[in-house]
Amino acid sequence: MKSSKKILATLTAALAVTLASGAALAEYPEKPINVIVPWGAGGDSDLTTRIWADAVEKELGVPVVVINKTGGGGVVGTSFVARAKKDGYTLINAGLSNMLITPNFSKTPYNFDSFTPVVKMTSVPLAVVVAKDSPYKTFEDFVAGAKSKRVTQGSWGATSSGTIQANIIAEQMGYKVKYVHAKGAANSMVSVVGGHIDSAVSFPPAFGPHVKADRARALVMNQKMDAFPGVPTFADYGVKGSFEGWSGVFAPTGVPQDVVDKLNAATAKVMKDPKVLAAYQNIGAIVDYRHGAEWISDMKETYGIMKEAAAKVKK
Structure with missing residues (x-):
């Protein structure tokens, strides 16, 4: 009897922990979200991220704070987020430079696989x-x-x-x-x-x-x-090729999918807001909202191209 009671108590405790964990996850976000911009204030990455942050914080119900953490051509801020807790409260402004080019042309403590792509906002x-x-x-x-x-x-x-x-x-x-x-x-x-x-x-x-x-x-x-x-x-x-930058938001690899889904849902909604679209147009950014498998596949292809280009340079 005692053994049965002990087993029942253990199962009850385990169930309580599971339910508590589920409840905590379902409540994301519960506190301010920090988005690191690894470049200086006033640039395209900074401005596009601030428009996104101001818009989605109204949907999420918590402050979304943009923090400029510069240095090393974007490496300092990007590396900081790669090492951050995988809970969705520290995100990174991602773009062609820090995600697809720099890890191939320089020695960095991170690479493309260090992050989970969340959403692409714009191209320029x-x-x-x-x-x-x-x-x-x-x-x-x-x-x-x-x-x-x-x-x-x-x-x-x-x-x-x-x-x-x-x-x-x-x-x-x-x-x-x-x-x-x-x-x-x-x-x-x-x-x-x-x-x-x-x-x-x-x-x-x-x-x-x-x-x-x-x-x-x-x-x-x-x-x-x-x-x-x-x-x-x-x-x-007669110049061949396409030359542009883009701005998106990534999270450290390992962030719960529920977090990514909530951030995407909020973004999908604000990207239909005429005020948000006008704000992007006003700074000269082209809205290019993307997320999911196809977008990630395209980035991986570009990452491979940059890797090959870097190998030629290093020879």
Whole structure:
């Protein structure tokens, strides 16, 4: 009898723990969620993440706090999240640079498998930008200048998406530039309009305000945008390939699927909100909401391409 009572008590306790665990998981989120942006404030990653955070926190019912943790071309902040507790309360702003390029071109304490992709929010076309009073009035002028003398170009790290893509463009066009790396695209633009560097590769959220304020000019972009009429594309000059950045949210690998599902459900809802769509349009970002197996498969394919490209460079 005592044995039966003991077994019953053990089963009851185990059931209570299981139910308690289920209840705790079902209540996610119970406290503020931190989203680490591994780049400086004011850049495309920062701005797109803040729009998302402001919108989804209203759906989730808790603060979603964006924290800039810069350093190492995005490696410092990304590594911090890779080591974070796998409970869904520490997330990372993810993009082409820190997820697919840097782990292949540099030695990092993380790789693509260190994270669970949650959601892609936006994409942004790469552009070559100069100051309003620059002698380079067209991309042809810029290419000719870079072929004949040293031209400086701002980016945000030797293995960042901006630099890697800019190198591909330069190689196809037959010119070279001297890179000046900053903490983010926004910082590069400050150097451009301040006359400290000749040009920058940048994305609309970073260069858009300067162009609209008539402080800078976009010479060429990955694709045409109504917000920047008359700007030609790389394809117009015979450059092959697509050059863009994207912004998403990832969690450390091992986060419960329920957490991913709740974040996706909240995102799906806010991405239909006209105010959210207008906010993204206002900063020059293209809404590109994706999640799930197909998106992850596409990223893995790109990761493999970058791995092959890095292997060629290292030979």
